[in-house]
Amino acid sequence: MIRRRVHGGLYAEDMERLYHGPLPYLIMLIGAGLTVAILTGTGLALSYVAGLAPEGFWENPWVRGAVGAVLWALVVAVGGLYLTLVERKFMARVQVRYGPNRWGPYGILQPIADAIKLLRKEDIIPEAADPLVMRFAPIIAFAPSFVLFAAVPWTESYVASTMDIGVLFIVAVTALTPIGVLMAGWGPNNKYNLLGAMRFAAQELAYEIPLVLAMIGPIAAAQSLNGVAIVEAQRGTWLGLIPRWNIFPQFLGAIIFFVAFMAETGRIPFDIPDAEGEIVHGFTAEYSGMKFVLLLLIEYVHLIAGAALFVVLFMGGYLGPAPINPFAWFALKLLLVILFMMLIRAVWFRVRIDQIMTLGWKILLPAALFNIGFIGIYLAVTV
Amino acid sequence: MVVELYEQYVPVIPFIIIGVLIPAGGMILAWLMRVKNPYPEKLTTYECGEEPIGQAQMQFDVQYYIYALLFVVFDVETVFLYPWAVVFPDIGILAVIEMIIFIAMLVVALIYAWKKGILEWMPLTWREMVIREGGRAR
Numbered sequence: 001m002i003r004r005r006v007h008g009g010l011y012a013e014d015m016e017r018l019y020h021g022p023l024p025y026l027i028m029l030i031g032a033g034l035t036v037a038i039l040t041g042t043g044l045a046l047s048y049v050a051g052l053a054p055e056g057f058w059e060n061p062w063v064r065g066a067v068g069a070v071l072w073a074l075v076v077a078v079g080g081l082y083l084t085l086v087e088r089k090f091m092a093r094v095q096v097r098y099g100p101n102r103w104g105p106y107g108i109l110q111p112i113a114d115a116i117k118l119l120r121k122e123d124i125i126p127e128a129a130d131p132l133v134m135r136f137a138p139i140i141a142f143a144p145s146f147v148l149f150a151a152v153p154w155t156e157s158y159v160a161s162t163m164d165i166g167v168l169f170i171v172a173v174t175a176l177t178p179i180g181v182l183m184a185g186w187g188p189n190n191k192y193n194l195l196g197a198m199r200f201a202a203q204e205l206a207y208e209i210p211l212v213l214a215m216i217g218p219i220a221a222a223q224s225l226n227g228v229a230i231v232e233a234q235r236g237t238w239l240g241l242i243p244r245w246n247i248f249p250q251f252l253g254a255i256i257f258f259v260a261f262m263a264e265t266g267r268i269p270f271d272i273p274d275a276e277g278e279i280v281h282g283f284t285a286e287y288s289g290m291k292f293v294l295l296l297l298i299e300y301v302h303l304i305a306g307a308a309l310f311v312v313l314f315m316g317g318y319l320g321p322a323p324i325n326p327f328a329w330f331a332l333k334l335l336l337v338i339l340f341m342m343l344i345r346a347v348w349f350r351v352r353i354d355q356i357m358t359l360g361w362k363i364l365l366p367a368a369l370f371n372i373g374f375i376g377i378y379l380a381v382t383v
Numbered sequence: 384m385v386v387e388l389y390e391q392y393v394p395v396i397p398f399i400i401i402g403v404l405i406p407a408g409g410m411i412l413a414w415l416m417r418v419k420n421p422y423p424e425k426l427t428t429y430e431c432g433e434e435p436i437g438q439a440q441m442q443f444d445v446q447y448y449i450y451a452l453l454f455v456v457f458d459v460e461t462v463f464l465y466p467w468a469v470v471f472p473d474i475g476i477l478a479v480i481e482m483i484i485f486i487a488m489l490v491v492a493l494i495y496a497w498k499k500g501i502l503e504w505m506p507l508t509w510r511e512m513v514i515r516e517g518g519r520a521r
Contacts (some may be wrong), residue, residue, distance in 0.1 A: 003464045052398075058464075059390075061390045061393035061394050061395070062393060062394075064394045065393060065394030065395065065396060065397035065398060066397040067396075068394060068396045068397070068398070069400070069401040069402075070401070071403045073405060075403050076405075077405065109385045118419055119412060119413050119416045119417065120416055120417065120418060121413075121417060121418070122417055122418045122420060122421075123413065123417055124421065124425055124426065125426075125428070126426050126427060126428050126429070127423075127426045127428075128428050128435075128438070130427075130440075135410070136483065137409070137412075138406050139403060139407055139463075142402065142405065142406045143402035143403050143406070144402070145397065146398065146401070146402035146405065147402050147421075149398065150394055150395045152397040160394040160397075160398065161391055161392065161395055162390075162391060163391040163392065164391065164423065168465060169388075186440060188428075188429070189428060189439045189440050189441075190428050190429060190435075190439050190440060191430065191435070191439045192429075193439070194439045194440075194443060198443065202450065202472070205450050206450065208454065209454065209457045209458065209459070209461070210460045212458075213457075213461060213464070216461075216464055216465070216468045219465065219469065220435055220468040220469075220471060220472065223469055223470070223472060223473075224469060226466070277402045278416060279506070280429075280431070285429065286428070286429055287463040288408050289413055289417055290409050290412070290413030290414075290417075291410065292408070294406045294409060304490075314387075317519075354503070357502070358394045358502075360414075361450070361502045362497070363414065364491070364503055365457070365493065366490070369486050369490060372482070372486060373482075373483050373486065374465065374476075375460070375477075376471065376482060376491040377393035377476075377479055377481065379471070379472050380471070380472065380475055380478075380479045381476075
């Protein structure tokens with residue numbers, strides 16, 4: 001029998017055994033345990049460090065803002081980098097492939113190799129393009145999607161800004177991203193970019209309304225727009241067993257919100273703005289190098305932001321039983337929602353643009369309006 | 384009041400600064416590290432190997448300007464709904480009924496728009512477009 005050498009010293013048969021035996025599941029379990037331990041440890045370490053500061057230090061708004069911004073920047077940078085690997089690996093598992101496995105064990109160094117490659121890549125600005133618009137587009141598209149984290153509560157005490165209009169602020173800031181994307185569509189003077197940006201704008205228009213309307217449920221339940229207040233309103237359990245998360249009484253609202261934010265990120269069931277097969281990755285077609293990475297990163301920032309919002313609004317944010325601390329609970333729920341979105345991406349297909357518009361305007365919008373009436377009556381009766 | 388606003392909104396400023404610094408810093412880093420070797424063929428507009436015909440910065444048939452009008456209508460509605468959502472459980476069922484009436488009026492508008500066919504993506508079929516351009520429909 002000829003043995004085919006595929007991976008370093010391993011043979012194809014060994015690979016088969018390695019990837020289809022119980023080992024992957026064992027590793028996943030150990031990985032999950034390690035994740036919980038690391039997150040809990042980080043949370044404890046953070047609260048220890050926070051306790052060391054002099055009295056009144058954390059009440060200083062500049063300190064809160066700066067520390068929060070640096071923490072979220074780390075989450076977005078490392079998360080954005082590593083979510084690409086998690087996604088590729090996870091999709092490969094679902095689709096019975098190996099996924100990246102060359103750099104480091106299980107390919108864990110792959111994102112770093114990608115980053116170095118993309119930093120070294122030549123950055124082409126075509127002659128016909130408008131260089132200024134093309135250069136500023138990634139900045140203008142990226143900045144708002146990062147600023148919204150200022151109002152997302154990590155835990156009760158780790159929230160950068162305790163603004164009263166938290167959720168409204170997030171919605172308002174998110175609405176600025178399409179301007180950057182439209183600039184990315186216009187600047188390069190390329191038809192694919194233009195088409196992609198126009199599709200993105202149409203999609204944002206169609207799904208903004210159901211998204212915003214679905215948020216009304218949790219807001220009404222908490223009687224506040226503040227993120228911490230919305231989470232605190234979900235404290236406690238029904239019958240001592242089911243947590244009082246908004247997702248249970250407001251299931252319809254949760255589904256509407258989930259679908260709408262998935263459409264706003266432009267991921268696979270709704271990825272017509274960057275359909276590779278027809279318009280060559282849409283509004284990033286003419287971009288290369290770092291600017292391309294930044295435009296891609298926006299998708300992952302939106303993913304993290306949307307999942308964070310979903311966790312805060314519907315899944316009880318940082319609340320959870322004691323042994324795992326609140327910091328870790330929030331991160332775990334965030335990971336769970338993100339993995340669920342990746343699962344959908346792995347098994348689903350791209351829908352047509354008219355179907356997307358139909359879903360947004362003819363199904364989700366009436367459903368969201370119905371949902372408001374339903375929640376209104378539910379809350380008026382129960383409160 | 385001013386103190387409260389100061390405490391609530393000052394933390395956003397570092398976020399804006401870092402939100403601009405991440406892309407700007409990344410672009411500067413890439414500018415320092417990357418290869419630079421442009422030549423005329425590389426700087427042409429990419430169109431899958433075809434010679435581009437005309438500009439892309441042109442008058443574009445935006446399909447969804449009526450969507451945009453509808454969007455404005457419902458966006459203004461949410462402005463009314465948010466303050467309502469914060470206070471209505473205190474007022475009780477009366478506030479809910481009032482809001483349902485308000486929403487019902489907007490639903491009538493939505494139904495009208497629906498019947499008018501402006502919620503259809505691409506209201507013109509290819510056949511109609513060809514006829515309008517003066518060609519013969521196949």
